[in-house]
Amino acid sequence: VARRIAAGNYSTVPATPRADEIGALASAFRTMQEGLIARESRIMDLAYRDTLTALPNRALYSERLDQAIEAAARVDSALAVLLMDLDHFKDVNDSLGHPIGDMLLCEVSARVQSVVRRSTETVARLGGDEFAILLPDATVADAKQIAAEIMHALEAPMTLDGHLVDVRASIGIAAFPAHGRESATLLRRADVAMYAAKRKNLGVAVWDDDYDQHSSDRLSLMSDLRQAVDNDELTLVYQPKVPLGSTSENYVEALVRWRHPTRGVVPPLEFIPFAEQTGYIRAITQWVLAHAVAQCAAWRAEGLAMNVSINLSARDLMDPELPERFALMLQQNFCAARWFTLEITESAILDDPAHAIENLKRLNALGCRLAIDDYGTGYSSLAYLRHLPVHELKIDKTFVIGMAHDRSDVVIVRSTIDLAHNMGLAVVAEGVEDEATFDRLRALGCDMVQGYWLSRPLGAAEIPAWIRGSAWTRSLPVEAKGLLRVV
Numbered sequence: 001v002a003r004r005i006a007a008g009n010y011s012t013v014p015a016t017p018r019a020d021e022i023g024a025l026a027s028a029f030r031t032m033q034e035g036l037i038a039r040e041s042r043i044m045d046l047a048y049r050d051t052l053t054a055l056p057n058r059a060l061y062s063e064r065l066d067q068a069i070e071a072a073a074r075v076d077s078a079l080a081v082l083l084m085d086l087d088h089f090k091d092v093n094d095s096l097g098h099p100i101g102d103m104l105l106c107e108v109s110a111r112v113q114s115v116v117r118r119s120t121e122t123v124a125r126l127g128g129d130e131f132a133i134l135l136p137d138a139t140v141a142d143a144k145q146i147a148a149e150i151m152h153a154l155e156a157p158m159t160l161d162g163h164l165v166d167v168r169a170s171i172g173i174a175a176f177p178a179h180g181r182e183s184a185t186l187l188r189r190a191d192v193a194m195y196a197a198k199r200k201n202l203g204v205a206v207w208d209d210d211y212d213q214h215s216s217d218r219l220s221l222m223s224d225l226r227q228a229v230d231n232d233e234l235t236l237v238y239q240p241k242v243p244l245g246s247t248s249e250n251y252v253e254a255l256v257r258w259r260h261p262t263r264g265v266v267p268p269l270e271f272i273p274f275a276e277q278t279g280y281i282r283a284i285t286q287w288v289l290a291h292a293v294a295q296c297a298a299w300r301a302e303g304l305a306m307n308v309s310i311n312l313s314a315r316d317l318m319d320p321e322l323p324e325r326f327a328l329m330l331q332q333n334f335c336a337a338r339w340f341t342l343e344i345t346e347s348a349i350l351d352d353p354a355h356a357i358e359n360l361k362r363l364n365a366l367g368c369r370l371a372i373d374d375y376g377t378g379y380s381s382l383a384y385l386r387h388l389p390v391h392e393l394k395i396d397k398t399f400v401i402g403m404a405h406d407r408s409d410v411v412i413v414r415s416t417i418d419l420a421h422n423m424g425l426a427v428v429a430e431g432v433e434d435e436a437t438f439d440r441l442r443a444l445g446c447d448m449v450q451g452y453w454l455s456r457p458l459g460a461a462e463i464p465a466w467i468r469g470s471a472w473t474r475s476l477p478v479e480a481k482g483l484l485r486v487v
Contacts, residue, residue, distance in 0.1 A: 050124075052102055052106065052125070053106055053109040053125050055113075055123055055124050055131075058127065058132075060122075060124065061122060061124035061126065061132050064134055065186070066183050068134060068136045069181070069182070069183060069186075071136070077137050078137065078139050078175055078177070078178075079135060079136045079138055080138040080139070080140065080175045081132065081134060081135075081174050081175070081176075081186045081190045082132065082146070082172070083133075083172045083187070083193075083194045084130070084131040084132070084150070084172075085130050085131075085169065085170050085194055086104075086129040086167060086168070087168040087170060087198065089101065089104070089129035091318070092165060099161070100161055103160045103161065104158065105125070108167065108169075109125065111153040111154055112131060112133070112153070114153060120137070121134060121135055121136065132187075132190075133146070140175045140178070143175065144204060147173060147204040148204065150169070154169055170194050170195070170197040170198035170205075171197060171205075172189075172190045172192065172193030172194025172195070172196065172197055172204075172207070173190060173207065174187075174206075174207040190207065192211045193205045193207040193211065196208075196211055198277075199273050221274060222278060224260065225280060226280060228258055228260075229283050233259050234256055234257070234259075234284065234288075235256075235258075236254050236255065236256060236288065236291055236292060236295065237457035237458060238252035238253065238295075238308075238457060238459075238460060238463055239252060239253050239255060239455065239456070239458070240252050240455045240472065241309065241428060241448050242449050242450070242454050244441070245447070248305055249306075249307055250304060250306050250307065251308075251309070251448065252463065253309040253311075254288060254291075254295075254308055254309065254311075255268070256272075256284065272284075275313075276313050276314065276315055281313045281315050281316065282316060285312060285316045288310060289326060292310050293335055295308070295460050296333075296340070297333040297334060297335050298460075300335070300339070302464065304463075304464060304467065306339070306463075307339050307340070309371065310341070310342055311343045311344075311373065312342050312344045314348035316348075317355065317356040318359075319359070320359070322359060323363050323365075326368075327366055337366045338368065340369065341369040341371050342368055342370055342371070343372075344356075344373060345373050360390070361389055364389035369391045370388075370390045370391055370392070371391065371394055371428070372388075372390055372392070372393050372394065374394065374396040375393045375394055375395055386423050390425065393428070394427075394428045395413055395416055395430070396430070397430045397451070398431070399413055400432060400441070401431045401437075403437050413444065413446075417446055421445065426447040427445075427446050428447065429450070429451075430451060432451030432453050434453055438453065
């Protein structure tokens with residue numbers, strides 16, 4: 001027995017103790033054996049288990065993945081690797097504290113394990129808010145189904161120590177042998193797919209060969225983006241917003257464009273998400289605010305009663321210095337705060353409501369207007385928004401464009417306009433692409449409209465001529481029909 005224990009085999013139990021000196025020795029030997037077993041088990045847990053969630057850690061997951069790949073190769077079967085990352089987990093830690101973050105990770109672990117239940121499957125925590133799942137003998141279709149079930153399991157809000165936390169995740173999938181035959185390749189490609197899902201707001205994405213080129217382009221684009229502000233490669237265009245009523249004021253929305261020296265004009269959807277992920281969005285927003293305020297001041301000096309809307313991101317709302325910087329810009333350019341509307345999305349507020357609302361109150365105190373952008377695409381309700389210091393709702397263009405052929409979109413837009421007006425909020429509809437939609441919105445009592453049918457985004461130098469020559473800048477009585485567009 002002693003030789004077996006020395007060799008690491010603790011399965012043999014010493015003989016039943018006798019009521020003599022040999023029996024006492026056997027009992028002591030058994031106590032020593034149990035202590036060795038307990039210590040070895042603890043050592044194994046530390047080496048192969050995550051101490052917070054008790055899930056397998058990266059080392060154990062890697063071992064199991066290698067073993068699964070060898071087994072799958074022998075019998076010519078498939079397997080799938082899933083990598084999952086929690087969206088905005090850092091914000092939870094920063095705003096609610098690390099103990100709440102730890103509770104969140106444990107709850108996510110439990111919910112994922114409620115979906116991945118087979119004994120041959122593995123759920124592991126690789127570190128931070130990153131989880132990995134191993135599905136032996138699973139196709140891409142099987143993996144997508146499991147991923148969808150995990151996303152569904154995470155949908156229900158979590159109550160953690162009295163805090164209601166909404167969790168969203170991004171999942172990337174790579175399959176053996178279609179996407180790679182080695183563990184390192186599968187993990188890397190699942191990771192790239194996961195970030196594609198996060199970037200495109202897909203929730204779940206499967207590895208695609210095009211991602212290789214995209215990954216290289218992404219790294220290059222991120223590097224170039226950091227120089228865009230310093231090299232004066234950004235520019236602003238302005239899309240007119242047309243009020244549906246008599247007013248002497250003019251309205252535009254400032255939209256940033258990146259004129260890359262070799263790529264040409266890079267669309268916002270291709271660089272704004274990168275900027276938000278890296279935190280560089282704050283530098284871009286600072287540039288946009290400074291130039292939009294200066295341009296508004298120039299228009300006002302020319303006698304144009306101009307009002308400018310500017311977009312803010314979720315990271316901007318978390319910036320405690322934003323209100324002071326914006327106030328200083330207004331003061332330096334002799335601009336009134338009421339000439340500016342700051343647009344934020346529903347999701348930007350929900351990422352960290354406490355900090356977001358505090359900054360919104362401070363911006364509101366300056367005297368500027370606040371608007372909820374892309375309303376209807378997030379999770380908030382008008383009842384929730386009544387507690388925010390906002391003045392305006394912008395109905396998302398997906399509902400506006402759909403009004404021409406989808407009755408349900410008309411109902412949504414009508415209800416939003418009526419409820420918003422009852423709460424004292426103005427309503428802007430973006431995405432007006434035809435006269436029928438324009439007429440319907442005007443009949444429903446919408447306050448302001450915006451879209452390519454009215455005008456494309458224009459350079460700052462083009463705006464005065466558009467205002468002087470466009471029928472939209474004149475009074476729009478309810479019975480007015482067939483006005484000539486100048487775009």
